[in-house]
Amino acid sequence: MSDPPYAWGPPASSWQLGLRATRPGHHVELYAAVRRTGEAILPAGTLTLQTRTSDGAITEDGSGPRPTTALPLAETVTEIAGWRLPPDDGATYRATFIVPDGGHALESGWVSVAESPGTS
């Protein structure tokens, strides 16, 4: 089976972070997933969505629901977060996941709606 259509970032520790984008209607939907290469416990961390607009400016949104505890993940690839945004032509997106103790600093690849394999 092929991997889901995520833009994966570089591996760090036992994990990789991926992001995919879709535009099912009047919104952009983004979904972040982790792919484990080792241990099955995902530590609690700070999850942020970065938006890079067509003029190059980058904004960060760290708001929204977040886990506060480590999560056991049975699957190799697990979707862990989602966002719904107003459409912004030319914008690209990246997710980051940082564990407070500095043990992990995961970044996904940048995605745009137009380029995402998951576009619908």
Next chain:
Amino acid sequence: MAWYSSLIESEQVSAAPEQAGGQPSPPAISGRAQALFALQGSAGNRAVARLMEPAGHPESEEATVAEPEPPGEFNELSPEESEPMSAPAAEPAGTDTAAPPVSAPSAAPAAPFHIGGPTGLWWLDGFSPAGYKTSATLSTNTPAAGTFAWTVVGPLGLSDPAVATPTVTTTGASTARRDAKISVTRTAGGKTQKASYKLTVLAPDALGHLRNVDAADGAFGYVSHVHYKILDQFGTTLPSAVPINEHFTAAPTADAAGMDWRRGNEGAVLAGPADWMDVIQGESSTHTPTPVGPAHANAGDAVYHWPGEWRVGSLSIGLGRRVKSVTWQKYRGRARHT
């Protein structure tokens, strides 16, 4: 207290501890003159059954079970409901006391006709996140030959009531424990067998507020963490990580003159149900009114608010089972759900 004298081992029917992904609990012993309960184990997990015949000795209660069983492998039935190769009989009124038929002590052990199926399932408005079983294959301890007639009561649906191993799928949530029932009648060789058991369909139902934590934030003035646990309809915390999403149902309403604070995106996360949080930030200092830290004298000045809801079962915004409606209220120095 009573003395229970007779003891047998069996791998058959069950007084099932109810579970739908959680931990089993020992069944209660009724006051019936003769009661039996047992656990039916899954493959490689032998079960022990104990036949109890009160004989007036108060010292002993042998009403223990062998060991906890994995979820989804138990069922239960009453003696009237399990009639191995018997003539068709009227279905009795449901009873909470599980008591399979008792064989004569000298008779060769024969497994009573029974159903293999889950003792609990979940309903998340049609979603099936990992760890939350919403459907299962039913079976009996007989060959597939013969005719089968399956029926369900409560928030359950069947793929095909006339096959040996149909799939049962949840269609809603239980309103009382064990208010769902699965029954089967098998006819083969001119004889009829019947069995049935009860189960509970659990569902995420509410958020239990745990605490609010406010802290100063260099970029946005403050950040507030609103902590919750996720509960089922009977007040028990869900057993494993589950997707939850926030959905804003109207535009913000300003509470302060000249307010130009922005609202964040709607979000979703895979949350640990015992403690997760909504992270709510203030605003950058170029906006009106200027955000302040949580300890500031004006931290409680209202800025704006908007309504919305929390749904469990999906990372897609607005989908899943609604567990709470809230108003997001942002102040100059903190934020709350009201």
